[in-house]
Amino acid sequence: MLTRLTLYDTKNRKNLEVQDQGGVVNIYCCGPTVYRAAHVGNFRTFLLADLIRKTLELNGLEVILVQNITDVGHMSEDVNQEDKILSQSAREKMDPFSLARKYELIFHEDLALLNIAKAQMYPRASECIALMQEFIQELLSKGYAYIGGDGCVYFDAKSSSNYGQLSGNRLDALKPGYRYEYTEDGAKRFHADWALWKLATNRTEMIWDSPWGSGFPGWHIECSAMSLKYLGKCINVHVGGIDLRFPHHENERAQSNAITGDDSIQLWSHGEHLLFEGRKMSKSAENVLLLDDVIERGFDPLSIRLVFLENRYRMQMNLTWDAISSAHATIKRWRALVSPYNAISGSKNLEILQTFNNDLDTPNVISILRRAEKDSGQNQAQKAELFLYADKVLGLDLGRNDPIKPLAESLKLLLAQRDTARKEKNWAESDRLRQLLEEAGLIIKDSALTQEWQWR
Numbered sequence: 001m002l003t004r005l006t007l008y009d010t011k012n013r014k015n016l017e018v019q020d021q022g023g024v025v026n027i028y029c030c031g032p033t034v035y036r037a038a039h040v041g042n043f044r045t046f047l048l049a050d051l052i053r054k055t056l057e058l059n060g061l062e063v064i065l066v067q068n069i070t071d072v073g074h075m076s077e078d079v080n081q082e083d084k085i086l087s088q089s090a091r092e093k094m095d096p097f098s099l100a101r102k103y104e105l106i107f108h109e110d111l112a113l114l115n116i117a118k119a120q121m122y123p124r125a126s127e128c129i130a131l132m133q134e135f136i137q138e139l140l141s142k143g144y145a146y147i148g149g150d151g152c153v154y155f156d157a158k159s160s161s162n163y164g165q166l167s168g169n170r171l172d173a174l175k176p177g178y179r180y181e182y183t184e185d186g187a188k189r190f191h192a193d194w195a196l197w198k199l200a201t202n203r204t205e206m207i208w209d210s211p212w213g214s215g216f217p218g219w220h221i222e223c224s225a226m227s228l229k230y231l232g233k234c235i236n237v238h239v240g241g242i243d244l245r246f247p248h249h250e251n252e253r254a255q256s257n258a259i260t261g262d263d264s265i266q267l268w269s270h271g272e273h274l275l276f277e278g279r280k281m282s283k284s285a286e287n288v289l290l291l292d293d294v295i296e297r298g299f300d301p302l303s304i305r306l307v308f309l310e311n312r313y314r315m316q317m318n319l320t321w322d323a324i325s326s327a328h329a330t331i332k333r334w335r336a337l338v339s340p341y342n343a344i345s346g347s348k349n350l351e352i353l354q355t356f357n358n359d360l361d362t363p364n365v366i367s368i369l370r371r372a373e374k375d376s377g378q379n380q381a382q383k384a385e386l387f388l389y390a391d392k393v394l395g396l397d398l399g400r401n402d403p404i405k406p407l408a409e410s411l412k413l414l415l416a417q418r419d420t421a422r423k424e425k426n427w428a429e430s431d432r433l434r435q436l437l438e439e440a441g442l443i444i445k446d447s448a449l450t451q452e453w454q455w456r
C-alpha cells in the first residue's frame, strides 16, 4: 500500500517517501538558462517537477515550488567559456537583459502549452545578486571559501566533508580540467574548486559591485542562495536533469550544506536524457526539437506530454515523430470518450493513485487507461470517471470537448501579412494569403475593420 509518493533518490540510490512539513512539500527545480528557447528535452525535466507536484496534490498535500531563471553566470563549456547570455546577445545584437526576458517569456508560454502548472516563484539570478553576495560572504567567514590568486572567490571543495556523495565522483579521483573550471587552474588551490564570484576583467556588461571587486556570480551559488532563501533550510525535493547531477548539483549541495551545517535537501530527483530520432538533441547535430516545431506540424502540444508520460522519467527515451503522431491520435480519441462527461469530478481511484505514488509509474497508469478503454464491462460514464481522475496528474485536458489548436508562428505571420495587405487595399495579395490560410485549415471571416479566424 503506497499511501504516499515515493521517489527514487539519487544520493541514497533507492526509493524514499517524500516528506512534508505540516502538509506542505517544498520543491526546488533548476530552471532554464534563458539564452534560447528551451527544447523539448529541457521540458521533460520541467514536466518531472509538475508530475511530482500534481501527484502530491492528488495525495491531499500542498506544494510550494520555486524555479530559478538563470540569466547570468552560466558559462558555455567550449574553449571560449563565455557567458551563454552575453554570447547570444552579441549574436542577436540585442541587449542581454532584453534577450533574457524574451526567452523567459517563451519559456512561460511553452510551460502553459504543456499544462505545466506555474511555480509560486521564478527568481531571476540577476535580481538576486545581493543575496548571492551574502551567501558568499558567509562561506568566506566560515572558512569554506577563499580568494584565489586572480582575486576571484572560490569554494574550497576539500572543505566539504562528504563531497561526491550525490554523483559518486570522489575528489581524489577527479581529474583536473573538468569543463569550464579549467582556465582558473593556477588561481585556485585545487582543480576541483569552483568560482563563487568572478571578477569582471574585460567584461563590461552584466557586472555588479561587490566587496571583492566588480564582477558576476558563478552559476552554482545561484541555486543554493535561492533555494535556501525562498524555501528555508529544509527542502523536501530537489528536481533537475541528470546532466546537472555533476558538477552543478554536487557543488550546490556542498555550498548549501556548508551554510546550514546539515543536508538541506531531503531527496534529489533527476530526470533522464531524451534522444530525438535516436540521437542526442544538440544544436551542433542540428536536431533540436522545439515545441513550436511540433505545433507547426499540426500536432496538439500535449502529444509531447503524453509521449513523455508513456516513458518512465528515469529511463532514457527516444522521441520520434511517429510517437508524437500516435499520441496526438490517442488524445483525440480519449477526449471524444471523456468530454461528454466532463462535469464528472473524477472520484478517487486507489489503483491509479498508488501507481502514481510508485515513483511516478506513468507508463503503468497509461496501460490501465488503455485496458479500461477496451473493457466492454464498463460503461462510458465509468470510464470517463477513471480517465478524469488520472488526468489530474496526466494533464492531457481529456475533459476538453473543443480542442483549440494553438496557432503556429507561420500562420500568425500569414494573418499579419494579410492584415497589412488589406489595409493597403492590395486585394490580390489578400486573396492569395486567404487561400494559403484556408489550405492550412483556417476559416477566415472579414469585417470592415478586422479579419477573424477559426479552425475548420
Ligand SMILES: [Zn+2]
Binding pocket: 029, 030, 031, 223, 248, 252
Ligand atoms: Zn540549479
